[in-house]
Amino acid sequence: MTEVVTTTKEAALAARISEAMALSGVVGDGHAAQQYLGQLPYPTTRLERWKYTRVARLLDFEPQSLPETDPPGQILPGFNAHRLVFTAGKFTAGTVVDEGKDGLFIGPVSAALERYPERVGALAKSGFKSSEWFAAMQASAPQDGACILIPEGHRSDQPILIHHHMPAGARAAQPGHLIQVGHGATAEVVLWSDSPAGACGLMNGSLDASVGDAADLTLEIVQDEAGKGHHIGHHHFTQGKDSQLTVRTATARAHWLRNDLQITQGGTGANSTFHGCYLPNGEQFVDHHTRIDHAHPDGQSDELYKGLAADAATAVFNGKIMVHKDAQRIEAYQSNANLLLGERASVFTKPELEIYADDVRCSHGCTTGQFNREALFYLRSRGMTETAAHNLLVQAFLAEVLDGFRPMIRDHVHAVYAERLGWT
């Protein structure tokens, strides 16, 4: 036996994470990803997609193998949903729905792989995984995640809530969730991730969804993570002809977070809506990278990301609209608005358009600024304190995104923001 010599720091990090994953149980085959992981560069600020996102410190991350904890408490207790709970990448609670070979399946990926390997196999293959280090890392040692297979024409009557909990301590987790919505089917999914104040681990998770022809998927992502953890999320969607996709992301609380959202419209007449909001304060860091590929004609997309950076926090937004050759009659709108409130806060945004077809209507708008002085003056003249007026304006600013969530989630995110920024 020859001893494996790890020469680079990133190879050592990959080895440490893989080892931790192996201990908790890898679900699926990561061999292909391991191949290209070794060839990919570890992100540095010299790489365009990581220009503002520093991950050098993560190179020293040492995942600890800590004892298993009790399942987390129920979130949104009044919410009538089919619940699947995962703790640090392991399936810990929830009932499995299995209606046979071509029927509805809601459960962990591990069970789906055992029962229907052919249905699950093709889902997790995203080209992105062969081009980005952290995505390849996740794919090379994937953990369990939710698997939702909605058969053709099925209209689910109940939303599905995927709850991923990251317990305290320096743990590593690499959950991989899979969603497939069949022809003409509809599904509503909530992806919820949380962690307690003592968490300081690395959450490097993925979600791959395929939305079939004329299908409709609504996904609400809530990230409510206390502690000092790092979270890198890879969310990939492919859409069929005339399909509808809505993704709303609320970063309610995060110490250091990077979201990569990618949508590929793989059929004509697809419609995508993706909205998001973020509100880092203190020394927090939130980075949203989005990309939509209009690969076929007659597609539409509507993107809206709003956020603010307070204190010494950093907010990053990068949105790319790509209209491929011959993808005519595309209507793509992108809007990004930022409030910069802290003396030492920073906002970096890069709204990109790359267009190779001529009959398109594409636009993006991007603003960075402060409160409207007149609005502030109006509220003050009505007897509000400056803080109360600020808070009201922030709420109004975020409402455009938050109001799109179901009321229960909207209220929760609102309450978290209120607690963090001291709204009354």
Next chain:
Amino acid sequence: MSAAEDNPLLEEFTRKEYEFGFTTDIASDKIPPGLNEEVIKLISAKKNEPEWMLEWRLDAFKVWQSMKEPEWAHVQYQKPDYQAISYYSAPKSAAPLGSLDEVDPELRATMDKLGISLEEQKRLSGVAVDFVMDSVSVATSFKEKLGELGIIFCSMSEAIQKHPDLVRQHLGTVVPVKDNFFSALNSAVFTDGSFCYIPKGARCPMELSTYFRINEAGTGQFERTLVVAEEGSYVSYLEGCTAPQRDENQLHAAVVELVAKDDAEIKYSTVQNWYPGDAQGKGGVFNFVTKRGICETRAKISWTQVETGSAVTWKYPSCILKGDGSTGEFYSVAVTNNAQQADTGTKMIHLGANTNSTIISKGISAGNSQNSYRGLVQIGPRARNARNFSQCDSLLMTDTSGAHTFPYIEAKNPTAQIEHEATTSRIGEDQIFYCLQRGLTEEQAIGLIVNGYAKEVLNKLPMEFAVEARKLLSISLEGSVG
């Protein structure tokens, strides 16, 4: 159905020959291709430069050797072989000229063809022209008249001889040698360019203009322009460029530095019409240019550019808003056709308080071209109450062309106000329909709409150039929509 089939005018446009593609057959002094320390020493010796200038060049050459050619721009091209270029070419009659009448008649004819008859200019338009052919300045008009005001307007080599202190004080302060690959190359081998100095409080009474032309085959053009506007002064500077039609790619790597001291204003306009290559993308000029200005307190720098030529453009005229209350402006129309590629935009770097910048960029893509806007707006932590407005519009003429926008917005001060908006579309059918039913032909309608589209920028050009720019644009506009 392609646009060209049902529109004869578009066909005419896409076949339109490059108007300035002639070569001038005059004897020239050209050194063999290749780049090494000896060549740099030779250039410096030919120009009879002082020792410090040679040292500066050699240092720059060392820096350049350690640098890599950048690849981040959204353009694809065969990298030039830097050893196959001749770094010095000058029309033979390089003896000092007493008056314009002594200029080589062939050269005079060239200028006439380019529409910059020095005589005419002298009498009618009151524009002082510096004409740079193959990197060497051959004629500068109106020198005495400017001299009365203390304004220095001459070629860079003359400035190095006659005003070494001024050159030494400012050269490389805005665009350092190490700034990028092409600025380092330029610093090592630049052969000429224009130098302009406006003393304190002077208001330059006429437009200063430089006309650049690459004439010789197998040469590159590396000119260096330095404009220094002292406290409270004003100058408007124009620059035009053309090159003959050749099958090979010619390299143009210029550096332009502007220094605007307190309360000074510099207006810098460019009409760039280098040879763009033929319809298949063969030949054409690689235009890799570094242009940057620095603004002291309450100073203003305004860049206006009309970009219609070059096979590949890589150009970001920028403003460093160092002083409080300074202003930067960037107005651009970039037209690409056939196989042209352009990656152009600006950088507005706000360092001082109450700084203000405006960016208006209009891209028009036709044929198989790729047209990108790339811009940076950076608000530093000390730039209180900085304000930026950016607007980047793209107009697509064909379904084989591309229009791209890559804006970078970095804010580090909570008092910053930044707005950016970009749209991409083709000419609205409803707009054309409206014009048609008012009795206009389709070509007139398109001309009207696109002219209106670019008007915001064209209006910023000085009158003399606006005419040329409109003419250039109109060639590209006629019926280029299907």
